[in-house]
Amino acid sequence: MFKIKKSRFLLMSLALLLTLIISACGDDSSDSSSDAGDQDSEQKSEVTLDSKMGEVTLPTDAERIIAPFHEDALLALGVTPVAKWAIGQSVQNYLEYELKDLPKIEWNLPLEQVLNQNPDLIILEHGIDSYEGSYEDYQKIAPTFVMKEETTNNWRKQIETFGKILEKEEKADEAINQYKEKVANAKETLSGAIGDETVAAIWATGNQFFVFEENRHSAEVLYSELGINSPELIKNLGEAQAQWNPLSLEKLSELKADHVFLLASEGEQGIDTLKNSDVWQSTPAAKNGNVYILNDPSNWTNKGLIASEKTIDDVLKALTK
Structure with a gap:
C-alpha cells in the first residue's frame, strides 16, 4: 500500500516538474519574442541609403539636424534644424519667419561651430570641397549624409530623400x-x-x-x-x-x-x-x-x-x- 502511494507521489511530482519546465520554456520564448521585438525596433530606427560617399546608415529619429542651405526641404517636412545657413549676417530671409530664433552657422561649416551645435545628423551638398572640414571630420561628429549632385540640384529629390532619412515619406x-x-x-x-x-x-x-x-x-x-x-x-x-x-x-x-x-x-x-x-x-x-x-x-x-x-x-x- 505504501509503495503504491509512493509511486503516485512520484508520478505527481514528475508531472509538476514537467509543467514547470514547459512553463519556463514558454517564458523563455516570450522573452525571446520580446528581445526580437526590441531588435526590430532598433533596426527601424536606422536607414541605409546610397549617397555620394557610398552607402551610409543614418538614424531616422535624429532631432538635432544641420542641413546648411537646405533648410527649405526640412521645413517642408515639418522639421526644424538646429542651426541655419549664413554668410556673415546674410541668411535666407524668406525662411526667417520659422528660423529667426536659430543660431547661424557659417556656409563653409567650420568644425568648431558644428561641434557647438551637438548635431545627431549632418546633411551636406555634393560639393564637399567647399566645406572647411572633410567628410571624415564631420562623420566623427555625427552621422553624415552627402547628397549626390542630382539631389543637391533638385528640391523635389531633396524632400523625397530627407523623407526617407527621417521616416516622413508620407509627409514628403x-x-x-x-x-x-x-x-x-x-x-x-x-x-x-x-x-x-x-x-x-x-x-x-x-x-x-x-x-x-x-x-x-x-x-x-x-x-x-x-x-x-x-x-x-x-x-x-x-x-x-x-x-x-x-x-x-x-x-x-x-x-x-x-x-x-x-x-x-x-x-x-x-x-x-x-x-x-x-x-x-x-x-x-x-x-x-x-x-x-x-x-x-x-x-x-x-x-x-x-x-x-x-x-x-x-x-x-x-x-x-
Whole structure:
C-alpha cells in the first residue's frame, strides 16, 4: 500500500516538474519574442541609403539636424534644424519667419561651430570641397549624409530623400502633391489674367543688373511650371551658367517684356538708376507701369518648395490685380 502511494507521489511530482519546465520554456520564448521585438525596433530606427560617399546608415529619429542651405526641404517636412545657413549676417530671409530664433552657422561649416551645435545628423551638398572640414571630420561628429549632385540640384529629390532619412515619406508625398495643386491652380489663373504676355525678372544689386535666364533659380517656376512666356532677350541668353554676369543698361533696353519683376532691397542704387534712365523708361513694362519692385529677393534666388511657393504668391499678387 505504501509503495503504491509512493509511486503516485512520484508520478505527481514528475508531472509538476514537467509543467514547470514547459512553463519556463514558454517564458523563455516570450522573452525571446520580446528581445526580437526590441531588435526590430532598433533596426527601424536606422536607414541605409546610397549617397555620394557610398552607402551610409543614418538614424531616422535624429532631432538635432544641420542641413546648411537646405533648410527649405526640412521645413517642408515639418522639421526644424538646429542651426541655419549664413554668410556673415546674410541668411535666407524668406525662411526667417520659422528660423529667426536659430543660431547661424557659417556656409563653409567650420568644425568648431558644428561641434557647438551637438548635431545627431549632418546633411551636406555634393560639393564637399567647399566645406572647411572633410567628410571624415564631420562623420566623427555625427552621422553624415552627402547628397549626390542630382539631389543637391533638385528640391523635389531633396524632400523625397530627407523623407526617407527621417521616416516622413508620407509627409514628403503630401508636400509635393500640394505644391503640384498650387501650380496647377496658379497656372490657370495666370492664363486668364495675362494670356500670352511676357514676363522677366531682374535682380538689382548695387548698380548692377542681373537678368534671370529661364532656368535660373526660381525663374524656372515662371517659365517651366507656370507656363509664362519669356521675352526674346531671355530666350537668347540660353541656360544659366555658374557665373552670373550683369547686363548693361543699354542691353536692358532690348528687354521687350510686358511685365518685369525688379528684385532690389529697399534703397538699392539700381532702383534710382532705372527710374532716371530714359533708355529703361522706354521699355514696354516701364512705359505701361508694369514694373513690380520686390524688396526681398531671397526666395527668387533659391530653389526649394517654400521658395517656389512664395515666388508663385509674388507673381499672382502682381499679375492678377
